[in-house]
Amino acid sequence: MHVGNGVAVVDMGGMDARLRGTNQVFAGDIDESMQSFQRVGASRYQPVREFLRILTRSSKGRKLLIYLVINLASTAILLAWCQVSNSMSLTALAYLTVFDLFYLLTSAVSIWSYSRCPSSVFSFGYERFEVLAVFTSTMLAQLGSFFIFKESVERIFEPHHIHEGKLPLGAALAILVHSLIIYSSENLPFQHVIQACSSSWLQEHMADVSESLCHVMPGLSRVLLPRSNPLTLLGCASTFCVIATYIAVDIKNYQGADVTAALCMAIFTIGTMWPMSSYTGRILLQTTPSHIIGQLDKLLREACTLDGVLEFRNEHFWTLGFGKMAGTVHVRVRRDANDQLVLAHVYSRLAPMISQLTIQIFKDDWSRSSAYHIINNTSVAPPPITPIKPFNAAAVQPLLPGSGYLPNLTAGTTNSLKAASHNLQPWTSTPYSTPLSTPMKGRSNPS
The missing domain is CATH 1.20.1510 (Alpha-lytic protease prodomain-like)
Structure with a gap:
């Protein structure tokens, strides 16, 4: 879409819609090697x-x-x-x-x-x-x-x-x-x-x-x-x-x-x-003049408040010639927004300062972009899958009191538990304190 003297581009699929000319060569009936040197010299001048x-x-x-x-x-x-x-x-x-x-x-x-x-x-x-x-x-x-x-x-x-x-x-x-x-x-x-x-x-x-x-x-x-x-x-x-x-x-x-x-x-x-x-x-070097950076920021902030505009991306403005500016900007809009209306509003805000303006509009499609990001991100790998053993309900015996079921204990297991219980010492809650008999530096031992 062309608006005014500038160039306004609408792209629904995320691709630039500006058409660049291609050099087409048409083969003639006469071979190029048969051309005279005078014609080649004339083309140079x-x-x-x-x-x-x-x-x-x-x-x-x-x-x-x-x-x-x-x-x-x-x-x-x-x-x-x-x-x-x-x-x-x-x-x-x-x-x-x-x-x-x-x-x-x-x-x-x-x-x-x-x-x-x-x-x-x-x-x-x-x-x-x-x-x-x-x-x-x-x-x-x-x-x-x-x-x-x-x-x-x-x-x-x-x-x-x-x-x-x-x-x-x-x-x-x-x-x-x-x-x-x-x-x-x-x-x-x-x-x-x-x-x-x-x-x-x-x-x-x-x-x-x-x-x-x-x-x-x-x-x-x-x-x-x-x-x-x-x-x-x-x-x-x-x-x-x-x-x-x-x-x-x-x-x-x-x-x-x-x-x-x-x-x-x-x-x-x-x-x-x-x-x-x-x-x-x-x-x-295609730099932005320092005296218009503040004006451009103000215009972009005003354009962000338009209905349907979510954000601006990849904005770049530079001096094309003496007194003439050029710029490109990507505009992300809502999925239910009118593309042509948003394009006209954004262009009307930026056109007084940017004479050659290229605007690329794309819809907000976060689900597709998120899925595309996850698929292409090779650094994110799923955890390894551990094999699950088959569940045997007969091998599980409840230990709840009053249930009537006790674990099967062998004689060796019972004897080892009794020996371990005799070696246990009773635990006291006496707070830890330093013994008085421990000599301290700077004091004489009373004994």
């Missing part, structure tokens, strides 16, 4: 062609392709200037434009995922590709920072001469392209992650500085007090480091400023990307 066709079909996609060309050209120019200037700080700034390339590709993946419909392979849709794209982009940026950090440490022991002529031009080009991509292109996945993840330490320090400035100049509160974009802060901080390197090398001829600036930029990049990586990583 078919997904890329379809991806480009989806991008060029929309105005947003065409605008995104223009930004991709601009970013590739600026990145190539910056990498060429890095070879000429031999500067690690400019190389780190060029890596920031490489991250902008992945930023644009993430936006392209978002456009592609929204144009696709759920299939038998991806029954929940393609929203998780956006999460994977953001996670990949941030992790690659941190990996590039580790390479910058390694090269900078090597240059501490093996200094290189820096040609500072290209540093201001590279800084201006990088911050211009970076700001154009961040503010001109619409990237819904990164915008959601920036708003939902925790603040980076660069944002926290910027917030402290902004509060101090707002105490002096209250008019700047509208501009400085809102949460700053971490990618914009990263671009500004990296550009400032490159400009400081140019000033130190050009005026003071201090070659070590380039290595110091590169190390600072690597630390800035890791500190900015880590909160976004951890947020998307938790989504990929």
Whole structure:
């Protein structure tokens, strides 16, 4: 049964009723070995062609392709200037434009995922590709920072001469392209992650500085007090480091400023990307967000009070994509309850928060389940059966007084009983006491 946009499943026999698609292969008249290599090569590039066709079909996609060309050209120019200037700080700034390339590709993946419909392979849709794209982009940026950090440490022991002529031009080009991509292109996945993840330490320090400035100049509160974009802060901080390197090398001829600036930029990049990586990583691990656990518990308690609902089992809720939740739950109902009515009520309670919901309903059949448990439980074994001897009523003689029957006693048995009775001593009820003649420690014997 399908209710709304979610999926509601009714299962009376304890089996999941969700239908998974199966790949059916139909044998054709032509053997597969007779296919040409050109057709095989065309099938390999078919997904890329379809991806480009989806991008060029929309105005947003065409605008995104223009930004991709601009970013590739600026990145190539910056990498060429890095070879000429031999500067690690400019190389780190060029890596920031490489991250902008992945930023644009993430936006392209978002456009592609929204144009696709759920299939038998991806029954929940393609929203998780956006999460994977953001996670990949941030992790690659941190990996590039580790390479910058390694090269900078090597240059501490093996200094290189820096040609500072290209540093201001590279800084201006990088911050211009970076700001154009961040503010001109619409990237819904990164915008959601920036708003939902925790603040980076660069944002926290910027917030402290902004509060101090707002105490002096209250008019700047509208501009400085809102949460700053971490990618914009990263671009500004990296550009400032490159400009400081140019000033130190050009005026003071201090070659070590380039290595110091590169190390600072690597630390800035890791500190900015880590909160976004951890947020998307938790989504990929299908964890339940901590801020909605209380709301889910409240909804489940309210749903348990519905007529016919006995309990919920195997409930699992996770984040499917950015701002979209999915979940599965098993509902045990009474045997006389209406399945469709209970299903509709439970779905109406959980659907406002869980967009993709799978509900499996089974009747309360405790007798069958208990018998099935006892049969399958091999640890419970019945006690061994002892053979019962046949009952002989003639061999039993009553010993009740006045019945007229006495047991048959032989002469040997009578003599042994008399001898045992002579050896018995009379029992006295004298309480036990310690003899006075027993010597005690610490006292002298009176005898």
